[in-house]
Amino acid sequence: APAPAAASATAATAAATAVAMAAGQEGMDFTRAESLRTLAFWSMSGGAFTAAALGTALFFHLDAIFSEPEYTAHLNRIYLTSAVAAAAATVCAGFLIDAIFSEP
Secondary structure, three states: OOOHHHHHHHHHHHHHHHHHHHOOOOOOOOOHHHHHOOHHHHHHHHHHHHHHHHHHHHHHOHHHHOOOHHHHOOHHHHHHHHHHHHHHHHHHHHHHHHHHHOOO
């Protein structure tokens, strides 16, 4: 295990890097250990996990959600629509990310 002084120095470096990035200084890179010590990493990861978990749970439980007889006939269309919408959103998001964050 790293000595307490080394761990403190690493945490201080991560904190300083996070402050510099928040101040608009680009070009700062994090190591894996540094990123795991930032609130920004865990906030973004938590939000992404929550959205993915909710979408997955809803998709896996569509049969139970639409168990009423009047909805059962439309369930196949819901599966197809969900799959097509997810695929289209993924492709569009990829193009947008490339367009917004690409180097000039």
